[in-house]
Amino acid sequence: MEKPIYINDASVVAAVKSFYDAQQQTYFEQSNGSWISRICSQNTVLLDTLISENKNFQHLDRSVQLALLCSRSLKRVDKRTAVNIGSSRGATALWEKNYDRFRESGTAPTTSSPLTTLGNISSWVAQDLSLQGTAFSHSITCATASHSILNAIAWLQSGMTQSMIAGGSEAPLTDFTISQMKALRIYSRENDTIPCKALDVDKNHNSMILGEAAALFLLSLKSEKSLAKIVGYGSAIEQLNSATSVTESGESLQESMRQAIKDHKSEEIDVIITHAPGTIKGDLAEYRAIKAVFGKKHPHLCNNKWQLGHTLGASSALNLAMAIEMLQTETIFKVPFLKESFLNPRNEQRVPQRILINATGFGGNAVSLLVEK
Template sequence: MNEPISITAIASVSPLGHSAENVWKNYQSGRHCFTEKSFGNQSAPVAPLDASSEEILAQLRQSDAHYKLLDRSVLMAIAASRQAVKNAGWHDGNFGVNIGSSRGATALFEQHHLDFIQTGRTKTLASPTTTLGNIASWVAHDLKASGPDISHSITCSTALHALLNGVAWLRSGMASQFLVGGSEAPLTGFTVAQMQAMKIYAKQDDAFPCRAGDFNKKQNTMILGEGAAVCCVEKDTSRALALIAGIGYATEILEHPVSISAAADCFQKSMAMALADAGNPTVDAIVMHAPGTISGDMSELKAVQKIFGDKWPLVTTNKWKTGHTFGASGMLSVEMAILMLQHQVFVGTPFQPQQTAKKLDYIMVNSVGFGGNAVSVLLRKS
C-alpha cells in the first residue's frame, strides 16, 4: 500500500459554475444544464459554461493582448488553474503542470482551417495556438510555474491520466507539487456532427435529454458539454481536501474504435488496481464515467458488479447534468466526489431510487477513453 497523496485544492469552470459553493448548489438541484444551440442549419442540445464562468473568460481574454488569440480550452484552463493555485496557497511557482485535452483547440483549429480553405493561406500564429501542448504551456506561463510542463491526450480519460502523472512525480520524489487536470471546449458543429455520425448523440428533447446513469434506457443519449477542472496535489496532508488513497489504470485489447468490451475489462482491472493500492478498503460510492450511451453505461455497471459482487457501492454520475466534457470529465467527477466527501451527502441521478449514505469515507472515480484507456482513482475523506 502506497502513501496517500493530498489534494489541497480543486477548481473548475463548467456549466455548474466556477465556485465550490455554486457547483455544490447546482448538484443539489434536480435541473440539468442543457440548452439548444444552433450550428449552421441545424441545432443540438449542449451544456455550455454558465453565465458567471463565461464572464470570467471574457475578462481574461481582454486582460492580455496575447490571450485574445487563444482558444476557449486554453482560457478555461487558465481560469480554473488561477483559482486552484490561489486556493492551495502556492505562491513561489515551484510546481509542475500537467493539463491535457481530448481535442485541444477545437474551435480555433476549425476557424483557421476554414480560413485556409477559403484563402489558401493561414495566419502566422495558426500553428502554435492550436497545438495540444498549448494548454499546459499557457497555464505554466500565466502562473509562472518553474516545474515540468506536460500536455497529453488520452481521449476522455485525459484528466485522470494527468492525475496519475502527478501522483507518479510526487511518489518518485522528482516533484513536491503538481497542478493536474483537463480542459475541453468541444461545442462546435463539426464535433457534434462527429458524435451524431456515431449514433450516440441524444435525439429526444424530454425532461432529461441525457440519461447517463439510466441503465434501462432504450437509446443513446450522450450530449456534449464544455469545461475545465484542475486540482493541486502534494505530499503534505495537513491541508488536504481529500486524499488519493489508490490509483489504477488499464488498457484493454481494442475490439472497436469507439467502445469498450461488454463487461469493461479495462475498468475491472483499473478498479482492482486502485483497491489494492489503497489496501482494499470498503468503497462507499462510485462516480462512474457513464457517458449516457447504452453500451458505455451498461458495460461499466457490469464491471462494478464483477469487482464488488452483490455488495457494490452506491453509483452515480454527473453527465446527466453537465454533459460529456471529454478530456475534462474525469476531473469534474473528482470535484463532485470531493464535494460529497466534504458535505457527507450522496448525489444520485434522477433515474434511480433516491439513496442516502450512512457515511462517505471512500469514493472511487472512474474515467475511460476511446479504445479502453481506463483510470480509477480512490479518494479518501481527509
C-alpha cells in the same frame, strides 16, 4: 499506494459553481438543433474579463482560456510547481477556424501552428502563473484528466516535483465535433427534461451530450489543509473490438477498479462516481464491470453527465471535483430519475469516506482513482 497524494486545492469552471447546490438540476441548452452544456453565466463574465485583460488571450483557443481562468483560483501554488493539464480535443475550435481560412484562401495565420498545439494549455497556464516547473500536456481521449492525475502521482512519488497542477480542459462545442459524435450515433435526440440518461442501463436510445469545462487540482505529498487525498489508483487497456472500444463486460474498468481498491475491502468503498457517458453500450458495460468487482451489493452509484454532459478529456476531473464536494459536505449526490434500489443496493445511508472514480475512453483505456476524506 505507499504514500497518499494530497489534494490541497481544487478549481472548477463548468456549467455549475457547486455540485452540492446543483443537485436535481440539468444544465443543457439547444444550439443549432443539438443539446450542449456551456459554462455558467458567472464563469462567462469572469472569462470575458480575463480575456479583456490581456490581448494575447484573445487569440487563444477556448480550451486554453478555460484552463487559464480555472488556474487563477488555485492557491498556495509554488514557483516550482509543475503543470500537466490534458485535453482530448485540444484547440479544436481554433484549428477548425484556421483550416477554414486555408480552404478559402490557401494561406494560414502566422500563429496557427503554435496556438493549436496541445501543449498550449499547460504552457500558457505556467506562463500566466509565472511558474518555473515543468509544464506538459497530453491526450488519451475521455480518461485524459485521470491520466493527468496518474502523471502527478508518478512525478511526486519520484521526487521530480514537490507539487503539481493536474486536471483537464475541454471546449468541444463546435459543429464539427458534435457532428463526429452524431456520426457514431451516440448523441442525444431526447426532447424531455432530462435529455441525457447517463447511468440508465435500461434506456433504448443513446443520449450523450457534449459540454465544456475545466477542472484543476493542486497535488502534493504534503498536506496543506488538504481537501481530500488519493489513496489508490489503477489503469488498464482492453483489446479493441470496435471504434469505441467497449467490451460488454468492461474488462479494462474491472482491472482498473481492482487495482485502485486492492488495499481495501469492497465494503469500505462508499460511492462510485461512474464514467457512464449516456450511451447504451458504455453505461451497461461499466455497470457490468462494477457488479463483477463488487457483486450485487455494490457501493452507491452516482454520475454528473446527466446534468453537465460529457466534457471528454475534462470529464473525470469534474468527477474528482464532485467527489471532493461529497466528502466535504458529507453528502452522496443523487440521480433523481433512477431508482434508489438501483443506485444504492446496500440500502445504507452512509456518510461518504471513500469514493471510487472511474474514467474510460476510446482506445480501450480505463483509469480508476480512490479518494478519501
